[in-house]
């Protein structure tokens with residue numbers, strides 16, 4: 198049993214063609230009730246880390262309130278597409294924020310997600326400029342998709358975030374809706390090598406975050 202759970206929030210403002218998030222059903226829970234469930238699980242399962250993802254968690258009105266309730270009791274990681282992050286950033290109480298930048302080229306971004314990357318780039322710029330004063334760690338990530346988001350795009354993203362030397366995580370595409378394959382180990386290693394030209398901290402899904410098949414907790 199892992200010490201980490203992922204809270205999946207419902208709804209998203211992007212329509213990423215490759216997104217593997219498939220909500221089958223959801224419950225509308227007041228944050229205090231949700232917190233009570235999590236708190237009870239903490240004792241039972243030795244939980245210490247919570248990832249808040251989705252869907253797009255920053256669209257949930259009471260996300261800052263939830264992070265305040267979790268603050269100090271759990272190590273909390275927010276996973277976001279970054280587009281609404283600046284609207285709530287001052288109210289968040291989290292330990293890490295992971296921003297996924299789907300593409301640097303805006304035309305590509307619009308084709309892939311249905312939205313411009315302007316607000317995500319703005320959020321990353323803010324995180325970079327203020328990284329010493331944020332009070333949480335930051336990580337930027339990109340899904341490497343053969344023939345769609347390739348080395349040239351990773352190179353542009355790494356160069357952009359290189360200005361602030363933000364930690365970068367390269368995620369291997371998991372085929373779901375989009376019929377593109379998984380990148381090969383060679384391609385992932387090449388993407389890492391390219392990013393290392395600009396960044397001191399680059400990780401890939403080859404090294405971390407393996408999803409354990411069949412292990413699910415549903416609230």
Ligand SMILES: C[S@@+](CC[C@H](N)C(=O)[O-])C[C@H]1O[C@@H](n2cnc3c(N)ncnc32)[C@H](O)[C@@H]1O
Pocket residue numbers: 209215216217218250251252253254276277278295296297338339340368369370371372373
């Ligand atoms: C499902 S999203 C939820 C959080 C937020 N909406 C976002 O996009 O960052 C969580 C992470 O999964 C990644 N992701 C989504 N579909 C994927 C796929 N088919 N293969 C690999 N990663 C994927 C996203 O890029 C993001 O980094």
Ligand code: SF4
Pocket residue numbers: 209210211212213216217218251252253278310
């Ligand atoms: S922003 Fe995140 S949740 Fe929304 S469609 Fe894209 S990958 Fe899926």
